[in-house]
Amino acid sequence: MQKPVIAIFAAVSVALSVATAGAAPPPHGAPAKGHATAKHAARPLDAAAATALAARLKSGDAAAIKGALDEIRLAGKSAASLAPAIDVVLRTGATPELAVAAMATAGDLGAPASSAALRPWSRHRRPELRRAAVKALVKTGGPDAVAALRDALSDADAIVRGISASGLGSLHAKESVDQLFTALDHRVPEAAAAVGELCTGAPCDKLLAKLGVLAFDIVVSGLDPMMFRPASEVTDDQKLKIVEQVRALGTADANKYLRDVQGRWPHASSAKVKQAIDLAVTATNGAIGGAP
């Protein structure tokens, strides 16, 4: 599936989370300030280094633990063997700063087994710790992560809800589609994109029916992934329906979106849908604010 290039659609999930919460969290998966970033070139660990880091994680010394976590993140997946040691830190408890760092590191390592250690933190009283937990759970995945994220859709914190909704989409948690619709109806805009990634059949039509009911950007953030999913999951007929209904809006936003899809449409994809997109773009050209 290609990613949409128009920022408004691509970033709607995170942007809406931020707007709702009134604070700007780092994008999903990005490390918190002050922590090592996993995007740096990985420094593979050898067995001795791993043993030493494991010992530092058990040291009880805040600085030593923090340093170890930073090094593990820099080591990337080569430090996967240390995931259980990080789980121990999470299970036995740590200061807020260390807990955030440990969760981010566990997320980077992405071991599904870590989800069990992360899950209780998604119920912590401090929202910043819950946010860190759900971010990490999106990366570690597995049944514990899905269960925790579904619970977190009901969290009091809008950012936690938003991350969780997006995460359920990322984790392909198809069983959570109904809950995501409920979240969407409760102004969790990130749920639209997640539904768009997960739905098949009637739920896809249900999301399309939100067009004109909810804000265009929000609904399109869900329709867009549907457009680019394989025909085996979202049929060409459903994609044609999306194109027709967006076209029927006749607005500049509709035109802008259709043109964006037109530009991204894979050559190997349905020619029939491509033709419909082309016609829709032509039909909506001239909409106020749209292409001439």
Place this chain on the structure above:
Amino acid sequence: MRGLAGLGWVVAAALAASACGGGQTRLGAVFAPEWEDDGGKSIAALQAKLASVPLAPGADAAVGVTDTGLVGVALAGGTPWTYAHSIDARPVLAGSVVVATGGGEVFALDALTGHELWKRRAAGVLRGIGDDGRTTVITFGVPGGGGSSILAVAHDGSVVRQLETPTAVGVPAVVGPYAFLPWQGQYVTVYDLSSGEEVARATLREQASRAWITGKALFFGEVGAFRFDDRIRLASANKASHVSLPTRELPGTPRWFVPGTDSLPAAADARDRIQLFARPTATGELGIEGGRFTATYFQIALGLDAKSGALAWVHTHDTAFLGGAAYAGGAALCDATGAVTMIDAASGATAGTVSLGRPVKACVVQTDAFTRSAAGAAARPLGEQLAAALALRDSEMATVQRVLLRELAAIDDEGVTRTVVELASDPRTSPLLLPDARSALAARRTGARSMQEALERRYDFLKDVLRAPPVGPIADALAGMGEKGAAPLLAQHLAEPADTSDDVKRVAAALGVLGGPSELPALKTFFALYRATVDDEQMVAAVGHAGAALLKLGGAEGRAIVQRAADDALTAGPVRDRLKELLAAKPAEAAKSDVAKPAAVKPAAAKAAAPKPAPTKAAAKK
């Protein structure tokens, strides 16, 4: 009857005498401060003279003030009457008339029909009236001073007598040729309308500014009621027949009567919404009719025992009561919609209604021979009546609801617990009432099932449950009841981020009492998550309680967990201190000093006894 006929003749003669003169103003020794107490001789003689005089019953009616004048209706029912006139003070009902003022005029109407009896220039600001079915005596406050103008007018409009006095005279009563005029808060002068002389005086030993007739008996009073009977001669010795209402906690400190020297505004104010209604007995030992009186607080009416003040029933109405009167067997209360509701004194049930036919700005009710009972109507249990009153969500009602909640909490019943749980859970409950509801819940020792049902609820954004249940008070109560079956539900609340830290603290304490091996995993997780992340004193205490529970329930492993946390530099300082205390104490002492607290003491005491750790870094910042 013979005596009444004779008196009527005297009044008729007086009226005839005054017809050409238009009334006399003869003060003489009336209201003279040098009056010598005659030991009750004159008042006793008069009482004996009037004892056989049957007093005419007053009209059972309600009268309201509208934008255009007055509206009235007989309590027995029928078509309301209207009378168009400007109104500048509260109309007053007595005998068979209603008197009102407006536009510089005073006028009298037949209270049952609205028929105008007479109209004349007003002599001041209307205070009160007395009426015996033939003659009406009216007291006015003189503008700009404390004096009074007293006007006696026959029903045909002829002026019988008019007096001006610097004395503040309260609400009068009339019996034949005699006007009973309360003044200076302690005297009642009996003034002979025909002769213009003060023929007797009673000295009362309690604030009295009103005279009135009800149930064919004459009363004086304000704070309480003195009856004009054969003991009135002992009034100056404070041995007259007297009754007062019991003192008890009631919101707004309602009064039985407003001072008779006050003039009331045309439109009802807060005083009218908070009143007491009681009817003194006309015969036998003086008491309160039916042994009950009624208190109103806006839209709630309370039935109270006339001796003890104990609450008997609660009647919740749609809108605020503005006025009313007690009758034998109940009270007739009027409201701004123009409805007059008869409330049964025995049960608080509605015994009937009549309507003034339109909304009113104020209303007055007179009941004399009227009676109406709701006998046969199924009385709701007091707990249900209280629950209905507590379900009102108007913040104005919070004051009375606090009183009612205390009454409710005294009832040992599962249904009551359910009501208190709902009150403490409902986001619409007034913030003024919520702490009381939580305290009442914590003190409950019945209704564990309702509490456990409440514990099953959680904050849930997607289900629009936006307030956590009152977990802390429930934890206290369940611990007090020793409800071990509730432990799993309580343990789940250790992981509820929307519960307050105070609630979590109390849950952790309760688990020390109720918890078993199955609660150990939740306790361990909670202990691990918070030992180094506490951000307020409540959470420090909560972690301490969890530590104590681990020591009690967790065996060697539990002790090792607590020991490691106590030794770990990552553990928050105040938590470490608390854990070290627990580890140092012998097991029994630890249990006594920590775990047993919620069960052994009441919430307020528990709060006071909670450990006071040094503030955490986060708390210090706050």
